[in-house]
Amino acid sequence: MKDQRVQSPEGGAVPTAHSPGGRGILPPVPSPVCRMLLALIGPAWLWIACAQEPVPVSADLVLRNGRVYTLDASRSWAESLAVAKGSLIYVGADAGVGAFTGPRTTTIDLKGRMVMPAFHDSHVHPATGGLELGLCDLNGLETEQAILEAVERYARQHPDLPWIQGGGWDLPIFREASPSKRLLDTIVPQRPVFLSAADGHSAWVNSRALQLAGIDAQTPDPPMGRIEREANGQPSGTLRESAMQLVAQHAPEPSWEEWRQGILRGLETANRFGIVSLQEASASEKLLGVYRELDRERRLSARVQAAQYVDPRKGAEQIRGLIEWRDRFRSRRLRSSTAKIFVDGVIESHTAALLQPYLDQPDSRGQLNFEPDQLKDLVVRLDKENFQVHFHAIGDRAIRLALDAVEAAADANGHRNLRHHIAHLQLIDPGDLPRFRQLNVIANFQPLWAYADTYIRELTEPVLGRQRSRWLYPMRSLYQTGAVFAAGSDWSVSSMNPLDAIQVALTRQGLKEDPGVAWIPEERMDLPAMLAAYTINGAYLNHEEKLSGSLEMGKWADLIVLDRNLFEIQPSQIHQTRILLTMREGQEVFRDSSL
Secondary structure (H helix, E strand, C coil): CCCCCECCCCCCCCEEECCCCCCCECCCCCCHHHHHHHHHCCCCHHHHHHHCCCCCCCCEEECCCCCECCCCCCCCCCCEEEEECCCCEECHHHHHHHHHCCCCCCEEECCCCEECEEEEEECCCCCCHHHHHHEEEEECCCCHHHHHHHHHHHHHHHHHHHHHEEEEEEEHCCCCHHHCCHHHHHHHHHHHHEEECCCCCCCEEEHHHHHCCCCCCCCCCCCCCEEECCCCCEEEEEEEEEHHHHHHCCCCCCHHHHHHHHHHHHHHHHHHHCEEEEEEEEHHHHHHHHHHHHHCCCCCCEEEEEEEEECCCCCCHHHHHHHHHHHCCCCCCCEEEEEEEECCCCCCCCCCCCCEEECEEEECCCCCCCHHHHHHHHHHHHHHHCEEEEEECCCCCHHHHHHHHHHHHHHHCCCCCCCCEEEEECCCHHCCHHHHHHHHCCCEHHHHHCCCCHHHHHHHHHHHHHHHHHCCCCCCHHHHCCCCCCCCCCCCCCCCCHHHHHHHHHHHCCCCCCCCCEEEEEEEHHHHHHHCCCHHHHHHHCCCCCCCCCCCCCEEECEEEECCHHHHCCCHHHHCCCCCCCCCCCCCECCCCCC
16 A cells, blocks of 8 residues: 655654554655765764775674664664764664764674664653652562562651652552551651652642641642542541642652652663663653753763653743743753643542543543643744643543644644654543544554553443443554554653553463453554654654654764664563663663673
């Protein structure tokens, strides 16, 4: 079938689902004069394009004898790579790489290992996730008892802390996803406790914290939030959405140095998983300042596109401030030209905005953080000011309103190709699937969530019913429309490892489940599509596809070495694959001791 394409703003193309070998996004091969090439790509390999008789160039690094999956437009394979001054100067057969090897070239024999472009995480929270690692970390704990023991142990080890803070507890562990203040009161009765849920949309507090915040039976629910209550009207200890801030505003703010260390921990984790470029999914002015400081110190081991948080209480009036931040917080590896809009909440706590009511709450369709016209006006104005919009939208109503807002912006401003994208996309009405391609909205999935875990079985499917649940994380259906498909982790909500998420996307099963019946099997993805989602499509989302996302001459040497070939193993084994080497722009940012 003919490959129909949509032009990207840089003149590249977005192949449709009918492109050979899967989907990717690549610019056409340019043919400028040599002077332009010199300005763009430097003298290191200028002779490749211009010299009548090539002059040998010594590479800084040569990787040879490998299986190199390039992610170029034809999804070609190579054997060797040569890197000079951070860029790829050779991609091809082993026989040709010798011309680039000189006395100062470091050569690594890959011994048949797989090489591919480094990963791009299109939705992640490295700052808050890294900060959480240094607090009371409850991520991954599977029982109520294990969580309580962890809190008690942390409180005992930190007797001088005025507050016990942390998070990462999973909602399904507790009845109705609502842990009680009384559980915390038994182990930390004197100091206030504030523990955010793994999804970041709920918090668990003890009686002392509620007392300090002045929250009692007479306290009303705040706009866009909910205080869970006991039968007598007293707060139970679980806070939803904006109600979390009622207590959080009384807790000590992390210091500048704590944010620095948190970001460094988050980036170290990213590099270990092969990630060299990411979109920070919600950034405040303070976080932007810390990122910029680290970049000036050359300590950002990944390029960061920061999405500035848009406060729904302020709406369009804050755009002038966002513009000022965008101009002020821009440095070598930091940009902040994206605006983050939370359209709704999450299904598990009944705060996601649905087209039809929740089955267990017939009078509720969830909540919107913006009225439809308010959202349209905001997005029109952000689009006009050249902001890329990064939407959080979980429910089908929220997703529809996000698409409506992008459509309104296109009608008002013309198509700007700013690469607006919607993250999470948990429940999509099938009638809205074609609109992503029609409006050039990037589908930004978190694939690791697409299996029947306890969240799905106990908190999601029962409140949606079978018919609507069929359209939970419909990745394949959306991919087949020809929309651009990118992927992210939402760490620390879930694992940052792209290989974990890729396996779930292929199997629609948990990582440790025996191969068998997949959850909504018709939505399973294939390997080339998922590798593209985490490489060239992620680069496209961040306007980097001319520089990164595929292994081609002239692009940055953003690459990873894996301990096995993903195309030669069963999908259920992908999560066992280890990253052996991560390079960002030719610089080693992670190396496994076994390489």
